[in-house]
Amino acid sequence: xxxxxxxxxxxxxxxxxxxxxxxxxxxxxxxxxxxxxxxxxxxxxxxxxxxxxxxxxxxxxxxxxxxxxxxxxxxxxxxxxxxxxxxxxxxxxxxxxxxxxxxxxxxxxxxxxxxxxxxxxxxxxxxxxxxxxxxxxxxxxxxxxxxxxxxxxxxxxxxxxxxxxxxxxxxxxxxxxxxxxxxxxxxxxxxxxxxxxxxxxxxxxxxxxxxxxxxxxxxxxxxxxxxxxxxxxxxxxxxxxxxxxxxxxxxxxxxxxxxxxxxxxxxxxxxxxxxxxxxxxxxxxxxxxxxxxxxxxxxxxxxxxxxxxxxxxxxxxxxxxxxxxxxxxxxxxxxxxxxxxxxxxxxxxxxxxxxxxxxxxxxxxxxxxxxxxxxxxxx
Amino acid sequence: xxxxxxxxxxxxxxxxxxxxxxxxxxxxxxxxxxxxxxxxxxxxxxxxxxxxxxxxxxxxxxxxxxxxxxxxxxxxxxxxxxxxxxxxxxxxxxxxxxxxxxxxxxxxxxxxxxxxxxxxxxxxxxxxxxxxxxxxxxxxxxxxxxxxxxxxxxxxxxxxxxxxxxxxxxxxxxxxxxxxxxxxxxxxxxxxxxxxxxxxxxxxxxxxxxxxxxxxxxxxxxxxxxxxxxxxxxxxxxxxxxxxxxxxxxxxxxxxxxxxxxxxxxxxxxxxxxxxxxxxxxxxxxxxxxxxxxxxxxxxxxxxxxxxxxxxxxxxxxxxxxxxxxxxxxxxxxxxxxxxxxxxxxxxxxxxxxxxxxxxxxxxxxxxxxxxxxxxxxx
DNA sequence: TTCATTATGATGGAGACCATCATTAAAGGC
DNA sequence: GCCTTTAATGATGGTCTCCATCATAATGAA
Numbered sequence: 001x002x003x004x005x006x007x008x009x010x011x012x013x014x015x016x017x018x019x020x021x022x023x024x025x026x027x028x029x030x031x032x033x034x035x036x037x038x039x040x041x042x043x044x045x046x047x048x049x050x051x052x053x054x055x056x057x058x059x060x061x062x063x064x065x066x067x068x069x070x071x072x073x074x075x076x077x078x079x080x081x082x083x084x085x086x087x088x089x090x091x092x093x094x095x096x097x098x099x100x101x102x103x104x105x106x107x108x109x110x111x112x113x114x115x116x117x118x119x120x121x122x123x124x125x126x127x128x129x130x131x132x133x134x135x136x137x138x139x140x141x142x143x144x145x146x147x148x149x150x151x152x153x154x155x156x157x158x159x160x161x162x163x164x165x166x167x168x169x170x171x172x173x174x175x176x177x178x179x180x181x182x183x184x185x186x187x188x189x190x191x192x193x194x195x196x197x198x199x200x201x202x203x204x205x206x207x208x209x210x211x212x213x214x215x216x217x218x219x220x221x222x223x224x225x226x227x228x229x230x231x232x233x234x235x236x237x238x239x240x241x242x243x244x245x246x247x248x249x250x251x252x253x254x255x256x257x258x259x260x261x262x263x264x265x266x267x268x269x270x271x272x273x274x275x276x277x278x279x280x281x282x283x284x285x286x287x288x289x290x291x292x293x294x295x296x297x298x299x300x301x302x303x304x305x306x307x308x309x310x311x312x313x314x315x316x317x318x319x320x321x322x323x324x325x326x327x328x329x330x331x332x333x334x335x336x337x338x339x340x341x342x343x344x345x346x347x348x349x350x351x352x353x354x355x356x357x358x359x360x361x362x363x364x365x366x367x368x369x370x371x372x373x374x375x376x377x378x379x
Numbered sequence: 380x381x382x383x384x385x386x387x388x389x390x391x392x393x394x395x396x397x398x399x400x401x402x403x404x405x406x407x408x409x410x411x412x413x414x415x416x417x418x419x420x421x422x423x424x425x426x427x428x429x430x431x432x433x434x435x436x437x438x439x440x441x442x443x444x445x446x447x448x449x450x451x452x453x454x455x456x457x458x459x460x461x462x463x464x465x466x467x468x469x470x471x472x473x474x475x476x477x478x479x480x481x482x483x484x485x486x487x488x489x490x491x492x493x494x495x496x497x498x499x500x501x502x503x504x505x506x507x508x509x510x511x512x513x514x515x516x517x518x519x520x521x522x523x524x525x526x527x528x529x530x531x532x533x534x535x536x537x538x539x540x541x542x543x544x545x546x547x548x549x550x551x552x553x554x555x556x557x558x559x560x561x562x563x564x565x566x567x568x569x570x571x572x573x574x575x576x577x578x579x580x581x582x583x584x585x586x587x588x589x590x591x592x593x594x595x596x597x598x599x600x601x602x603x604x605x606x607x608x609x610x611x612x613x614x615x616x617x618x619x620x621x622x623x624x625x626x627x628x629x630x631x632x633x634x635x636x637x638x639x640x641x642x643x644x645x646x647x648x649x650x651x652x653x654x655x656x657x658x659x660x661x662x663x664x665x666x667x668x669x670x671x672x673x674x675x676x677x678x679x680x681x682x683x684x685x686x687x688x689x690x691x692x693x694x695x696x697x698x699x700x701x702x703x704x705x706x707x708x709x710x711x712x713x714x715x716x717x718x719x720x721x722x723x724x725x726x727x728x729x730x731x732x733x734x735x736x737x738x739x740x741x742x743x744x745x746x747x748x749x750x751x752x753x754x755x756x757x758x
Numbered sequence: 759t760t761c762a763t764t765a766t767g768a769t770g771g772a773g774a775c776c777a778t779c780a781t782t783a784a785a786g787g788c
Numbered sequence: 789g790c791c792t793t794t795a796a797t798g799a800t801g802g803t804c805t806c807c808a809t810c811a812t813a814a815t816g817a818a
Contacts, residue, residue, distance in 0.1 A: 237682025303616025
């Protein structure tokens with residue numbers, strides 16, 4: 001539930017003001033002077049000082065380096081202690097598991113990657129996941145109980161409790177309780193979500209969709225998926241199945257990647273197309289044609305500001321975007337801008353981190369959140 | 380912009396508390412005692428009294444009838460003065476213009492209907508609109524400058540300023556500046572929106588979708604349209620073109636109603652189907668089949684809790700819903716519940732009222748909103 | 759050294775909330 | 789009709805949070 005705009009106690013007012021102060025402080029790592037902060041929060045200098053003192057005592061804010069230069073008495077600077085806690089993001093893919101360790105602002109501190117064959121069974125894949133998590137914790141010299149929250153990405157539909165409801169891409173994966181499994185390695189909440197959805201979230205957070213409130217994200221790879229950002233928020237759907245337009249046979253998203261997979265030539269089909277191979281180019285054209293039907297359906301439904309293409313094929317976006325735009329122009333009333341993800345193969349895992357970060361944000365906003373920073377984990 | 384959860388002054392806290400008090404009070408026309416109100420707002424009795432006194436002085440709240448019975452000293456009751464202002468909702472349809480006059484809570488006080496032939500030109504249709512508005516104002520013995528806000532529904536795409544960008548259904552309608560036109564008759568803001576979107580809004584407000592946050596609404600009539608409620612809010616899209624899935628040729632929404640329109644038999648095709656006419660039944664089946672492709676695309680994209688069918692054909696829903704469900708079952712991962720609108724031909728106009736009501740709500744929430752009630756209009 | 763500039767810290771005041779308690783008003787039993 | 793019970797009302801004092809203002813402190817420039 002979002003923090004309702006409801007009033008209450010005087011302490012509630014202080015809480016709101018502390019939250020805005022933190023929001024401002026997080027905008028710049030270098031920190032702010034009290035005067036700057038006062039201006040940006042809209043509070044008086046005196047009150048700002050009070051709020052900052054409070055937050056410092058509770059451990060959320062620390063004094064930063066004074067900046068030299070400038071006339072007058074140099075001001076103290078204060079910054080949000082993003083380093084006070086850590087978040088974990090895990091992307092369980094077909095070929096590998098990627099784990100990211102970040103600070104509270106989502107800055108990646110360490111990453112660890114464990115290869116995993118596509119045919120791996122449930123137990124082995126979970127073991128690879130554990131390896132990735134242990135590896136990244138080791139790199140950060142942290143134990144799992146120091147984590148504030150974790151996010152996990154997987155293919156397939158995920159239910160509200162962190163169980164995989166249905167997965168066609170991974171063997172023996174349906175029914176896995178990822179939240180429970182990860183919960184044995186890490187402290188704090190473990191949140192599980194579909195990989196396409198999380199990649200969309202990541203684009204909206206740190207990627208090319210940072211400034212857009214309505215985004216259709218397309219995960220273009222050996223499997224095709226979509227994630228929707230609507231009104232600045234990840235749209236999950238009532239049964240967590242939003243964006244599954246590929247299920248419509250006419251859309252042919254299951255068929256689309258086959259055009260590329262069945263490429264009989266040697267080497268990379270995209271490289272071949274760039275070298276002028278006509279059959280490769282034709283196969284890519286067929287792929288885009290199939291892809292575009294589904295994208296058009298999503299775009300016509302939502303009328304987004306932006307379409308973002310990510311996933312494994314995004315590296316060859318130069319060959320995809322042009323034809324995709326042409327196809328969309330055929331079907332859509334207004335073709336949105338199309339951009340290519342720049343998050344490479346970290347996108348999904350970053351989205352998982354964002355899931356964890358949002359959970360922390362929710363707890364902060366929820367009344368009891370800003371009490372001492374030490375009491376935070378296991379909240 | 381939504382009221383951000385931002386802190387501020389002490390007066391801001393009072394403002395928030397006043398807003399919650401009003402929100403509670405609006406829930407029951409009969410009003411509340413101070414004790415009840417205090418419990419529901421979470422404030423102390425003393426503060427609640429203060430807030431209510433304040434609101435009473437400003438004209439937003441009035442004392443209601445004491446309820447008899449019960450032991451002890453009978454408590455005063457307070458109620459929101461929904462009758463303090465009026466809202467207007469206008470639905471400019473192909474065959475008629477419908478104007479509703481309501482109180483601030485959207486309770487319909489008067490309605491006025493003016494017939495209009497489908498072939499009417501711009502000037503004549505605007506004249507009919509004026510007639511409808513003047514008629515409903517006369518019925519309510521109000522002059523236009525007593526209105527706080529108005530909403531207008533029309534077919535076609537509408538831009539942010541209240542101009543019709545594109546309309547295929549009505550003659551000479553593209554480019555009409557409805558906001559400016561209505562503005563000469565009424566005070567306060569005039570908000571214009573597409574009819575399907577507004578019908579969706581109405582269902583979410585007073586109709587069968589009252590308790591759902593994600594809804595696909597289908598306007599099923601001589602023209603087909605859709606409106607989307609996402610996360611409890613009307614989704615417009617970046618270019619205000621959300622839900623226009625009918626533009627996809629494969630969907631065939633433009634074709635769909637023709638199956639019914641071209642019915643060569645005499646009388647109503649639905650009545651004929653009920654009487655056992657096989658050709659009528661077959662035509663209806665074809666209509667539903669065409670309709671269902673688009674609905675499936677919307678449903679797969681959004682995974683809503685609910686699909687609501689409204690519009691002119693909703694009266695014959697008994698013949699439509701079953702087949703529609705069967706078709707959706709074929710395509711969708713999870714077929715949502717399907718309900719039929721009960722708002723009859725008032726749905727669209729009610730949505731227009733909701734648009735106006737929301738505007739009033741926004742002004743209330745925005746800082747200066749709760750000052751004296753008299754200064755409200757022209758805010 | 760002095761001045762201008764900017765940050766800091768302290769004081770007093772106002773607004774909004776709360777807890778508590780004496781008072782008031784009605785219903786019902788005697 | 790009087791008294792008891794019940795529940796609302798109104799008043800008091802206290803606390804918290806914010807604000808405006810002013811004296812003080814620290815630094816760079818003249």
